[in-house]
Amino acid sequence: MTEQKNCDLERREFLSRLSKAGIAVAGCGVASYLLYDPKGPTPGIEAEDLMTLPDFSVPQKDGQTISIVQGPDRVKTVDKAIELLGGIERFVKLGDIVAIKPNVAFASPPMLGATAHPQLVAEVVRLCYTAGAKHVIVTDNPINDPASCFTLSGVGKTATQAGAEVVLPKDHLFKHTTLTGGKLIKSWPIFYEPFGKADKLIGIAPLKHHHRAGASMTMKNWYGLLGGRRNVFHQDINTIIAELAMMVKPTLVILDATFVMMTNGPTGGSVSDLKRADTLIASTDCVAADSYGCSLLNLKVLDLPYLAKAEKAGAGTTSYETLKPVFATV
Amino acid sequence: MGLVPGRTRRLESVVSICILAILFLIGLGVFLKQSDYDMSRFGIDTAGIELSSQQSGLIREKKPDLVSLGPAGFKTLSEAEIYNPENLYEKINGKAPLYLESGFVELFTQRFVNSNDDNLWMELFVYDMATIRNAFSVYSVQKRADVELLPSMQFAYKTSNGLYFVHGKYYIELVGSSESAELLGVMGQVADKISSTLPADKETKIDELALFPEEDLVLGSTKLYLASAFGFEGLTDTFIARYKFGDEIITAFLSKKGSDAEAITIFGNYYKFLLDNGGKELPTTNPKIKFVDFYGTLEIVAVAGPFVFGIHEAENPQLAAKVQKRLINKLLELTETPQK
Numbered sequence: 191m192t193e194q195k196n197c198d199l200e201r202r203e204f205l206s207r208l209s210k211a212g213i214a215v216a217g218c219g220v221a222s223y224l225l226y227d228p229k230g231p232t233p234g235i236e237a238e239d240l241m242t243l244p245d246f247s248v249p250q251k252d253g254q255t256i257s258i259v260q261g262p263d264r265v266k267t268v269d270k271a272i273e274l275l276g277g278i279e280r281f282v283k284l285g286d287i288v289a290i291k292p293n294v295a296f297a298s299p300p301m302l303g304a305t306a307h308p309q310l311v312a313e314v315v316r317l318c319y320t321a322g323a324k325h326v327i328v329t330d331n332p333i334n335d336p337a338s339c340f341t342l343s344g345v346g347k348t349a350t351q352a353g354a355e356v357v358l359p360k361d362h363l364f365k366h367t368t369l370t371g372g373k374l375i376k377s378w379p380i381f382y383e384p385f386g387k388a389d390k391l392i393g394i395a396p397l398k399h400h401h402r403a404g405a406s407m408t409m410k411n412w413y414g415l416l417g418g419r420r421n422v423f424h425q426d427i428n429t430i431i432a433e434l435a436m437m438v439k440p441t442l443v444i445l446d447a448t449f450v451m452m453t454n455g456p457t458g459g460s461v462s463d464l465k466r467a468d469t470l471i472a473s474t475d476c477v478a479a480d481s482y483g484c485s486l487l488n489l490k491v492l493d494l495p496y497l498a499k500a501e502k503a504g505a506g507t508t509s510y511e512t513l514k515p516v517f518a519t520v
Numbered sequence: 521m522g523l524v525p526g527r528t529r530r531l532e533s534v535v536s537i538c539i540l541a542i543l544f545l546i547g548l549g550v551f552l553k554q555s556d557y558d559m560s561r562f563g564i565d566t567a568g569i570e571l572s573s574q575q576s577g578l579i580r581e582k583k584p585d586l587v588s589l590g591p592a593g594f595k596t597l598s599e600a601e602i603y604n605p606e607n608l609y610e611k612i613n614g615k616a617p618l619y620l621e622s623g624f625v626e627l628f629t630q631r632f633v634n635s636n637d638d639n640l641w642m643e644l645f646v647y648d649m650a651t652i653r654n655a656f657s658v659y660s661v662q663k664r665a666d667v668e669l670l671p672s673m674q675f676a677y678k679t680s681n682g683l684y685f686v687h688g689k690y691y692i693e694l695v696g697s698s699e700s701a702e703l704l705g706v707m708g709q710v711a712d713k714i715s716s717t718l719p720a721d722k723e724t725k726i727d728e729l730a731l732f733p734e735e736d737l738v739l740g741s742t743k744l745y746l747a748s749a750f751g752f753e754g755l756t757d758t759f760i761a762r763y764k765f766g767d768e769i770i771t772a773f774l775s776k777k778g779s780d781a782e783a784i785t786i787f788g789n790y791y792k793f794l795l796d797n798g799g800k801e802l803p804t805t806n807p808k809i810k811f812v813d814f815y816g817t818l819e820i821v822a823v824a825g826p827f828v829f830g831i832h833e834a835e836n837p838q839l840a841a842k843v844q845k846r847l848i849n850k851l852l853e854l855t856e857t858p859q860k
Binding site: 297298301335402453454456460 | 598609610611612613614615616617641643662664666667679681682684693696697699
């Protein structure tokens with residue numbers, strides 16, 4: 191009698207536990223279904239997805255690699271500097287799409303010299319159209335709010351008035367790249383799209399003191415192509431600038447030293463930081479342009495280790511004198 | 521049967537609870553680990569994935585309330601911005617290390633534009649530097665040459681387009697879009713408003729500045745290097761001041777250490793640093809003062825109590841000695857260590 195009773199209890203309990211277990215399994219199933227991520231973690235960047243910037247350079251011409259023009263008027267000095275290198279037609283052909291990369295890193299007024307001067311950018315846009323460019327893009331990836339930078343620096347307005355398309359950075363315009371032989375630029379996002387579709391690339395940079403790098407000139411200007419948390423590169427500023435010079439092969443660079451920011455760079459903040467030098471340099475060799483430019487900051491080539499690094503990597507020469515620079519005054 | 525039903529149920533319950541507890545702990549562990557695992561182990565570059573949309577330092581939070589500092593006839597040009605040590609570089613890029621190495625806490629900025637003239641605008645930068653010493657340091661090392669000092673404030677000057685000053689723990693810049701007298705006048709109003717309304721700090725003065733003799737001192741020439749003064753790592757918290765004699769300038773320096781013993785150590789190390797870097801020892805009879813010929817300039821380094829002080833790169837030895845003597849006399853008022 192007692193054994194029979196125990197058997198009945200175990201059977202009932204078995205069914206009860208079976209039901210509970212079934213509910214538990216069903217609950218787990220529902221929870222798993224809700225939490226399931228069909229995409230999985232974001233995959234690493236595959237080698238085939240990496241992009242490389244085109245080579246925008248033009249064939250070298252002896253004695254027409256670097257020009258140095260003195261004068262107070264940026265429009266006149268840039269016209270002359272480009273003329274001395276063979277004219278804008280050497281750099282821009284009929285139907286070309288030209289990307290212009292001015293330094294528009296800060297939302298500050300043009301008077302402070304922290305950004306490329308709007309008149310200079312507009313004149314280069316005009317020259318490109320004169321040579322038959324199909325389309326001119328003016329773009330930069332400022333670390334500060336891009337719209338504010340282009341508005342307050344005046345570059346957005348003058349470039350648009352000159353007929354250029356101003357492109358602000360958006361997430362979908364970035365692609366990852368790896369610099370062959372690079373130490374820092376590995377699977378790193380760069381502001382690719384506006385440049386990827388261009389035939390020619392012109393860099394325009396003001397000459398500035400830079401608290402970290404010593405000087406900010408045409409090579410440092412390419413820093414604006416980097417996306418991501420690019421400030422990590424400040425720990426190895428000389429290497430990253432040299433790698434940028436290796437990564438970007440521009441058609442032409444323009445270094446504006448009409449006013450030079452001698453102190454408190456790269457932001458400045460006062461006209462007292464500026465010194466009038468009335469000089470503008472145009473070159474197909476970034477390293478050469480910067481090697482001459484640093485002298486206007488009272489620096490030597492050896493004071494800026496990134497120059498030697500870039501030269502060693504084959505990005506250009508620090509011995510700009512060997513390129514037979516052409517001098518002029520307007 | 522051998523098993524007692526009641527005991528069996530209790531045993532099963534205990535085992536079940538233990539198993540469930542273990543499963544719960546495993547689940548918890550997986551959850552915690554998953555929320556903080558190193559994606560780079562799987563070849564995923566997390567830094568690289570972050571794009572510019574995450575770069576903006578714009579935050580709607582405003583503290584202190586800079587909008588209320590807006591002058592009459594001006595309106596806000598953009599939203600207030602706030603930056604911390606993690607994203608300061610987004611605002612000032614390569615100049616960020618200068619602030620970060622000087623105790624930077626937060627930066628608040630706000631632009632104001634003239635209601636009738638869009639070209640007339642200014643940006644207010646309020647750097648919270650934690651202490652007045654830090655604020656004075658970033659103020660002084662960036663101070664422009666040939667500026668107009670503003671005597672109404674302790675540390676303040678203006679240029680043709682900006683106004684720069686220290687308010688307690690804050691270093692403040694007002695940067696104008698043009699060299700406009702109207703804009704400078706308005707900046708003065710904003711500065712006054714800040715001085716009277718923005719709570720600053722308990723500390724309002726820096727004691728060491730009073731240790732520099734006033735005679736021939738170039739007004740506003742004092743600077744504070746928090747680290748590595750004159751390229752020597754051990755010379756921290758170092759004040760410098762310039763003295764002018766006709767066309768000649770003499771630079772004096774002074775650093776107060778935590779104890780007399782520490783001061784003696786720094787004194788010895790800095791002297792060695794000068795010799796190691798090409799300096800030549802000059803004769804002296806006092807063990808607490810050293811003279812070094814440093815590539816044609818005179819370096820004097822001395823110690824008195826907790827102070828390491830001296831003259832840096834003087835071209836005129838007589839004037840250097842004159843300033844050094846004045847500095848010693850000033851310090852003698854505070855210490856008992858005899859110096860000659």
